[in-house]
Amino acid sequence: MNFASDNTAGVAPAILEAIVRANRGLAMGYGNDAVTERLQARVADMFERDVALFLVPTGTAANALALAQVVPPWGAVLCHQESHIAVDECGAPEFFGGGLKLVGLPGVGGKIAAREFEAVLARGPWGGPHHATASVLSVTQATEAGTVYRLDEIRQLAEIAHRHGLKVHVDGARFANALVRLQVTPADATWKCGVDVLSLGATKGGALAAEAVILFDPAEARGMPERRKRAGLLVSKNRFLAAQFEAFLDGGLWLDLARHANAMADRLAAALAIAGHRTVWPVEANEVFVILPRALDARLRAAGANYHEWTTGSVPADFVVGAEQVLVRLVTSFATSDEDVDRFMMLLRNS
Amino acid sequence: MNFASDNTAGVAPAILEAIVRANRGLAMGYGNDAVTERLQARVADMFERDVALFLVPTGTAANALALAQVVPPWGAVLCHQESHIAVDECGAPEFFGGGLKLVGLPGVGGKIAAREFEAVLARGPWGGPHHATASVLSVTQATEAGTVYRLDEIRQLAEIAHRHGLKVHVDGARFANALVRLQVTPADATWKCGVDVLSLGATKGGALAAEAVILFDPAEARGMPERRKRAGLLVSKNRFLAAQFEAFLDGGLWLDLARHANAMADRLAAALAIAGHRTVWPVEANEVFVILPRALDARLRAAGANYHEWTTGSVPADFVVGAEQVLVRLVTSFATSDEDVDRFMMLLRNS
């Protein structure tokens, strides 16, 4: 009953097999191999356009590289105040970006509202020699609150961003979970609604360690090979990263795995609702947030359930975490089974 | 006949099996797993002392993190002018180190001579507010020239370094190749002869992507967890890095693999000598450097041989690369077979 994170799961079998398969023979290092080349074409095909693709081993690396590439050191990244880049990456964007600034915006359910974004841009101060230059809007899809931006929301945010000279970055550590919920194509969910740069995650979705930075305008990629290398992020036996990604995408595996993870979250949320525990935010990806009595929480943990307590300022007004209560996050993954959910719920009901 | 690099090899079977084995069940991320914990104890045991251990996915990352940890931004790293950190990492040490300086020293066979090191320290200028502070001596073991420092050499360099207030870093991307040639223990070859920090490579030796920074004084590790994380180098499913390393070390596999790679280099060198091509530097690890006639080089390549032309200022005085000649590097690995060497030599003799 481990709902601590989707990175507690191992590697999806098909991806592990791809790694084993990629081990045949020799191959040139640093991405000069056949698998990496093949993947490049495949990703372009999937996004219905030429893209610049850079594989890296971690999501923090993907985000930080992506942002550093499109934001000057004196630029600001506007993001949700509880986003992964703002809170959970120990300053990686600032490090890679030569001291850029992250400006955190509030927003219910981990989402930035167009009105709030517009207001922050209007309020300023921005630019000139004295103030940071607003350079990028970064949104997380699916969000850290397990919610999903509708394409209209992305489109509206991107329109505001572009009108003010900002680019749009998507932290897509759980991008597949959003795609399958929205039932849209990768192209629809990115450049077709105004996204300029995407951190596309495979690790949480079932890979061993494989993430990608995708620039939808390949001309924007100038300097990225050097940037990745000097960050120690160019893996020498790169074919194994490419093989993971290829298997992840092959036959829509990534979407199947995400669909399963989402379904497990739905199953958990439904059972929790029946047990009287309404989820704090709509369950739209693979994360479930509920408020539990402290005593129940203690019993669950004592019985071996594993999950994180959560702190947020993003709870809707009608949810209050009482003194004897605790907000918790339950994350499902491709590896979560019906039985895992059912055992947890049985435990909860019997605690 | 791919002698381009030891990173053209894939993953050693036992290491790949360890990855597959590590895939059972769930495990907490970011190194809070049983395999990582086990490895920590094992590495300490191997080095006969408590050490601080940090796994990362690339050798460039290991070097850059290690140096940034022990050199202030205004510090200088003294290293061989053709070392990997100086030439092949696109400025990673400078990036991680907040703009530190690499000062390249000349030296035959990729090695820094004690006399040269002492002279550079004496010549200066060093320190004060105006000049860089000499902070670390970094040596590569085995060197980029395929040679190996004797322990006495390391000891003497370390003594000079410590006397002047510098720490000693070893870039050990091919550390195992040196150990087996010298027939010494890991402890003998590091802290017992004055090494303070080691970048210990497994990737070139047979892993998929696994390197380690080892600080022999764990008290020096303060801030390293944050440093690694914000560099995007903390792999979420860290058990897979630890599993690679564990299998690499298990039963002395790393030494066996290195012994084989060295033996293949010896075989190659011996055959080349018989064919009249004396190696430029003594073959002490898994790299062979020879001067070939340009015409022969062209025929070898046309026939499918793969290796890199080499540029160096480190050639002994009695070797001259003529106008119609080319210096080339041939690298062997755990995956190189007798047949690979023999086919290459046959091709060479028949070209």
Place this chain on the structure above:
Amino acid sequence: MNFASDNTAGVAPAILEAIVRANRGLAMGYGNDAVTERLQARVADMFERDVALFLVPTGTAANALALAQVVPPWGAVLCHQESHIAVDECGAPEFFGGGLKLVGLPGVGGKIAAREFEAVLARGPWGGPHHATASVLSVTQATEAGTVYRLDEIRQLAEIAHRHGLKVHVDGARFANALVRLQVTPADATWKCGVDVLSLGATKGGALAAEAVILFDPAEARGMPERRKRAGLLVSKNRFLAAQFEAFLDGGLWLDLARHANAMADRLAAALAIAGHRTVWPVEANEVFVILPRALDARLRAAGANYHEWTTGSVPADFVVGAEQVLVRLVTSFATSDEDVDRFMMLLRNS
């Protein structure tokens, strides 16, 4: 009628004379001169303890150097969300600090309340490898809102900071204005109430370009000479910076100049109150903030009055800037005369 900033004033006559006087003869550069040495002793005397003193030409430089010295790259500086370091220095602290983070706290009148500070520390998340480490509390004295922290407030904030392992920095660009209002000594207002590092400004107070970083524990100054030099902030003819500072402090000139500036602000505030324009925050230093009708503002500017419109989220609840109103900042300085104030008020009354 220039109330745009206290940096629109030139140099106080006594300070200019000191520059002229310092021009006699030759002197060693980079601070190895008699004036700098004399100043060092004098500042220690003034603060009633040994201190480490570093002169630089700008306030942004002083703040950024001070913070970089006491915060690791993965550290966070907690400061008012409208503080100069957060808003007006184009990311200097992030640049000097290797990508550190500024975390902006709200607070009425430009001041951080102990309760808010405590809450932010409690809420987190802080530290570990994933989150920024809360490292420094930075307060501005006098604040950007022209208010002044009482020593008890500083003491309480410092107590909380130290209890949580944070150091306390004061941005003292207008430190003298606070001292004379509080009628306390420099020692009382700094280390005696828990301040660890001070950026002490002279420029706004009447110097040409002279600011200081003062570390109350000289042992904390290790590396600062190098840090200042490599930031291009070690002025070669340093005697001229030292001479400015010496004249600034001599005979309490700095306090006299600040007292005058404050008195001019009081005069302005009193006259505005009589004219029906209540100041938004108490006038405790040399800045006056009032809400004016847009039409009046336009007439004042047309008649030659010079001042900045202000944007803030720090206005008390009972002040609302209406659609036809504008919040403005009026800054006085040592060079402001009674006549300047009276002419402005006459203009205002007649507009």
Place this chain on the structure above:
Amino acid sequence: MNFASDNTAGVAPAILEAIVRANRGLAMGYGNDAVTERLQARVADMFERDVALFLVPTGTAANALALAQVVPPWGAVLCHQESHIAVDECGAPEFFGGGLKLVGLPGVGGKIAAREFEAVLARGPWGGPHHATASVLSVTQATEAGTVYRLDEIRQLAEIAHRHGLKVHVDGARFANALVRLQVTPADATWKCGVDVLSLGATKGGALAAEAVILFDPAEARGMPERRKRAGLLVSKNRFLAAQFEAFLDGGLWLDLARHANAMADRLAAALAIAGHRTVWPVEANEVFVILPRALDARLRAAGANYHEWTTGSVPADFVVGAEQVLVRLVTSFATSDEDVDRFMMLLRNS
């Protein structure tokens, strides 16, 4: 008898008067003043073209800002191995440039020879993701050895640089000294022979603290205002920097002051030659390098002479510093008098 540096001199009277004059009245800060505006036009006029001009208080700042502006973090600056940027700025270019690399070239008399420059570019390795990208050639005019590049030399170096995609930077801390020796115009000595960026010094020449970065293609200046500000190098009362520069240039004062300093160096060199001490390099600016017996050196210092011992690898083959000898540097300035030189020589002859 202070020949330690040209920064031991104070401020030239006309420049000090300009500072005093600039003190009249109020002026907007941060360069939005009439003097700065006037200077901008004047400098453009002087260089016979539109230029982007950025004033800063130190020469290290000017160099580091200039280089950071035109070199990516993964770029390399090729410079003389004994240049100020390489040796005397404590890593400022690396800091400002996000970890760029300085590659030091040897060369007699502080000058880079075209042949050597071409060879280094050819030898490499350069660029790609693994190696630093050769981005800028930086030459010092006049050099640290007190020599001066002929315009043909600059032109030839610039031609090579541009052919390989590098820009050309001139560290002109003593630019005036070179101009008057060469009897050429500022335009002739810069963009007309291929210089892209100039650090133009006034401080050593007679200012208090005023240096400029000049970009000959103003389109290259994008981001510079932010870069200067966040480095803490935008002086708030900027009119005083502009006033220094204006007075420095006014009526050719800078050339007169440099001519005087050069003449004093010539006088010193001539007298030394008569006394049997041949200068190591031709005296072409305001620096004189001679080899003295250690005993003489000791007597001179005991008698109050002040100058620096020098270490260099740039001495011509026919000069050898013997065991009982010392190479010393004697620097003259606008403030050096005939009497200073004569007293030093009398001392030397009588020692």
